[in-house]
Amino acid sequence: MSAPTVTDGATRASVPAAPRKPKRRVGRGLLWAFSALVAFWLVAPALVVIPLSFTDKQSLAFPPTGWSTRWYENFFSDPTWAASLWSSIQVGLLTTVVATVVGTAAALGLARLGPRGQTLARGALMAPIIVPVIVVAVGTYALFLRFRLLGTLPGFVAAHTVLALPFVIIPVSASLAGLDRRLQDAAAICGANRWAVLRQITLPLVAPGILSGALFAFVTSFDEVVISLFIQSPYLRTLPVQMYGSITRDTDPTIAAAATMILVITTSLVVVASAVALRRIKHAR
Amino acid sequence: MPADLQSGGASITLRGLTKHYGDAVAVAGIDLEARPGEFLTFLGPSGSGKTTTLNMIAGFIDVTAGELLIDGQAVHSLPPHKRDIGMVFQQYALFPHMTVAENVAYPLKQRKVEKGERGRLVTAALAAVGLDGYDARRPSELSGGQQQRVALARAIVYSPQVLLMDEPLGALDRKLRDTLQLEIKRIHAELGTTFVYVTHDQEEALALSDRIAVFNAGRIEQVGTAEELYDAPETVFCAQFLGESTLLQGTARPDGGATLVEGPGVRVHAGRGHHSAGAAAVVVRPERITLVPATDDAPAGNAVRGRVTEDVYLGNGRKLQIELPDGSAGTVRETAAARSACRSGDEVWLTFSADDAVVLPDDGASAPTAPVAAGAAA
Numbered sequence: 081m082s083a084p085t086v087t088d089g090a091t092r093a094s095v096p097a098a099p100r101k102p103k104r105r106v107g108r109g110l111l112w113a114f115s116a117l118v119a120f121w122l123v124a125p126a127l128v129v130i131p132l133s134f135t136d137k138q139s140l141a142f143p144p145t146g147w148s149t150r151w152y153e154n155f156f157s158d159p160t161w162a163a164s165l166w167s168s169i170q171v172g173l174l175t176t177v178v179a180t181v182v183g184t185a186a187a188l189g190l191a192r193l194g195p196r197g198q199t200l201a202r203g204a205l206m207a208p209i210i211v212p213v214i215v216v217a218v219g220t221y222a223l224f225l226r227f228r229l230l231g232t233l234p235g236f237v238a239a240h241t242v243l244a245l246p247f248v249i250i251p252v253s254a255s256l257a258g259l260d261r262r263l264q265d266a267a268a269i270c271g272a273n274r275w276a277v278l279r280q281i282t283l284p285l286v287a288p289g290i291l292s293g294a295l296f297a298f299v300t301s302f303d304e305v306v307i308s309l310f311i312q313s314p315y316l317r318t319l320p321v322q323m324y325g326s327i328t329r330d331t332d333p334t335i336a337a338a339a340t341m342i343l344v345i346t347t348s349l350v351v352v353a354s355a356v357a358l359r360r361i362k363h364a365r
Numbered sequence: 366m367p368a369d370l371q372s373g374g375a376s377i378t379l380r381g382l383t384k385h386y387g388d389a390v391a392v393a394g395i396d397l398e399a400r401p402g403e404f405l406t407f408l409g410p411s412g413s414g415k416t417t418t419l420n421m422i423a424g425f426i427d428v429t430a431g432e433l434l435i436d437g438q439a440v441h442s443l444p445p446h447k448r449d450i451g452m453v454f455q456q457y458a459l460f461p462h463m464t465v466a467e468n469v470a471y472p473l474k475q476r477k478v479e480k481g482e483r484g485r486l487v488t489a490a491l492a493a494v495g496l497d498g499y500d501a502r503r504p505s506e507l508s509g510g511q512q513q514r515v516a517l518a519r520a521i522v523y524s525p526q527v528l529l530m531d532e533p534l535g536a537l538d539r540k541l542r543d544t545l546q547l548e549i550k551r552i553h554a555e556l557g558t559t560f561v562y563v564t565h566d567q568e569e570a571l572a573l574s575d576r577i578a579v580f581n582a583g584r585i586e587q588v589g590t591a592e593e594l595y596d597a598p599e600t601v602f603c604a605q606f607l608g609e610s611t612l613l614q615g616t617a618r619p620d621g622g623a624t625l626v627e628g629p630g631v632r633v634h635a636g637r638g639h640h641s642a643g644a645a646a647v648v649v650r651p652e653r654i655t656l657v658p659a660t661d662d663a664p665a666g667n668a669v670r671g672r673v674t675e676d677v678y679l680g681n682g683r684k685l686q687i688e689l690p691d692g693s694a695g696t697v698r699e700t701a702a703a704r705s706a707c708r709s710g711d712e713v714w715l716t717f718s719a720d721d722a723v724v725l726p727d728d729g730a731s732a733p734t735a736p737v738a739a740g741a742a743a
Binding site: 280 | 445446448449451454462472529
């Protein structure tokens with residue numbers, strides 16, 4: 081994020097302009113220092129796990145005194161870790177598909193409602209991010225117990241979809257709000273029926289919102305821990321649940337290796353999505 | 366223009382067409398017929414119901430009551446995509462994710478037109494609007510005028526029998542508007558399609574239309590050719606909305622072959638109009654009035670006293686604002702050849718022939734303030 085500013089500064093320095101006032105330079109320096117501090121504060125806890133995962137000791141002592149990749153070997157050779165990673169990916173992908181389809185449909189429906197209906201329906205759909213997760217978790221547990229969904233793949237996908245829906249609805253609704261309604265009218269008068277309008281006009285134009293919703297849905301599912309703790313079983317356990325169990329039982333640095341991998345997966349997803357979005361914007365110009 | 370794009374125009378019939386939004390009446394029962402191949406303009410101020418009516422014809426707005434027929438077929442319960450109508454929107458409404466050629470081909474694709482034929486028609490339509498060679502561009506790479514040409518090409522490429530235009534030049538600057546007006550007129554003449562054109566710009570309406578329907582408060586005040594509307598307005602609203610006019614208010618009674626209208630400081634004979642009793646307004650167009658200095662005796666015939674408040678030189682003539690006996694303002698235009706000596710501040714007589722005075726029922730509704738473009742109209 082700082083890159084454009086640096087380039088900007090460099091260009092300006094090369095121009096033989098009037099000497100800058102020292103006061104302003106001090107102010108800029110302070111601003112930089114403060115910004116760097118905030119950035120460090122935000123990412124430091126996450127970055128600590130990276131060196132930790134390469135420690136050679138059987139403890140999470142920071143900073144590490146020696147280096148090894150044994151915890152990564154352990155992660156992939158231990159069947160419980162590998163299985164939980166696979167479970168997380170499966171649940172995450174299925175949740176992404178279900179939440180993106182349902183959430184996009186919900187956003188399209190919301191856009192057609194009157195103002196009062198929209199407020200009500202939106203409130204209900206947004207509830208999962210307002211109601212305390214622990215409450216949802218207890219309720220989900222009780223329901224799943226009754227319907228024998230505990231520890232099942234459909235159960236996990238259903239529970240995670242509820243949490244992920246708002247993160248799909250918000251960006252898709254935002255894209256829809258920016259869409260010129262007359263385009264749909266124009267397509268209709270050109271002879272396109274409702275389904276054709278949706279497929280050929282509306283969906284392609286709100287695709288960036290859908291893509292960002294899908295990404296959020298995956299990330300939401302991938303690092304969900306509270307509900308997953310309640311509905312897990314020894315046969316189906318997602319990665320964050322496995323990590324939580326691991327840290328309460330034994331402080332094994334494998335958890336740092338797992339955390340690093342989660343960090344890498346989610347970060348690269350976001351980077352890829354941003355790159356795609358940027359290319360789309362350039363293309364649109 | 367290639368023959369492929371021509372279409373026999375269809376007639377459009379509105380019978381008691383009505384639109385309510387809750388208690389609010391947007392369109393209050395309109396009866397109107399657009400003849401096949403006609404260029405019909407809906408002219409009116411914003412909120413007069415003209416755009417709502419157009420959207421009902423297109424099928425974007427449900428009809429509350431009444432009938433809508435195209436070529437004698439009731440279409441008011443058909444969805445827009447089954448009406449086979451073309452439409453051009455004010456903000457172009459081009460599909461931003463498609464190229465120019467894809468935009469123009471879109472209606473043909475919906476109609477499952479075979480690919481080779483499609484390419485031929487797209488080329489013909491783009492040529493018709495003067496955009497040959499723009500096929501691969503994106504709408505975002507085009508100027509506003511070019512985008513509207515693409516929209517026009519998209520609307521004519523499938524030869525619909527009816528073409529609706531919703532203030533298509535509203536977003537463009539003056540010069541571009543004049544050029545595109547001429548092109549729209551040419552395309553209408555070449556295609557033979559029935560055009561229904563919505564605008565609030567009276568000059569645009571006068572320049573383009575075969576007939577004009579003047580909308581006001583959800584009703585049609587009058588339908589007629591530009592000449593009919595200008596020379597024989599049927600309501601005070603029409604007289605004031607279309608062109609400039611001087612309005613003299615009073616009470617009417619028959620007097621010989623004409624109608625005598627008497628009011629404060631007003632005693633005039635009107636030879637035209639169909640109103641001869643009760644509250645009345647006499648309308649006189651600005652170029653029909655001759656000014657006579659008030660130092661003379663009252664001239665014979667129609668004469669109303671007034672004072673020149675403004676005197677604007679226009680090169681080819683003059684435009685004068687006159688304060689009338691009841692305090693209202695009148696407008697007079699003089700050609701350079703027939704300039705009087707009257708100047709700002711002078712007391713004058715406004716004289717005009719009874720044949721140039723139209724008597725109308727005075728509905729009490731104070732006329733709208735003169736339209737913005739009025740100054741340049743005549």
